[in-house]
Amino acid sequence: MKRLFPYPLLSLALTLLWLLLANSLSLGNLLMGGLLGWAIPRVCRGLWFTDVRPRHPLLLAKLLLRVTGDMLWANVQVAALVLGPVRRLNPVFVEVPVDIRQEMGLTLLMSIITLTPGTVSAELSEDGRRVLVHTLDEDDPDALIESIKTRYEKPLMEIFPCSPS
Incomplete structure (x- = not known):
């Protein structure tokens, strides 16, 4: 599952963002949002920072x-x-x-x-x-x-x- 959706929360967020921008829950927009939510994280996987975790979340x-x-x-x-x-x-x-x-x-x-x-x-x-x-x-x-x-x-x-x- 991790290989198919390397960043599942990002995929979900991108899909929802597309639906908000399109302002429609039509089947076509659901498919397009899902495609973008799947493709963008896969294509950009090599650009993400690796193993970055804040030491002090409260300071953040x-x-x-x-x-x-x-x-x-x-x-x-x-x-x-x-x-x-x-x-x-x-x-x-x-x-x-x-x-x-x-x-x-x-x-x-x-x-x-x-x-x-x-x-x-x-x-x-x-x-x-x-x-x-x-x-x-x-x-x-x-x-x-x-x-x-x-x-x-x-x-x-x-x-x-x-x-x-």
């Missing part, structure tokens, strides 16, 4: 709440910048040194940066030791670096088996 939940709060606050800040009085923005690129060497932790860090409105992780250096971050408005790049390292990178290194090298 705390990080998730922090990221959600930061995203909400960043939405307010970006809206104020865009809709507020005209003022000169200070967009900058900042190189953030990273200590994470574990792929899942690094992927999550870059995703968190990109998902937070007003910032984008633009590039990972070839050696994987620096992330180029673009920010919409930043007066103190050092404060941005410190914030990313303490608010996101440090907890990720505790949650996942990350080790600096």
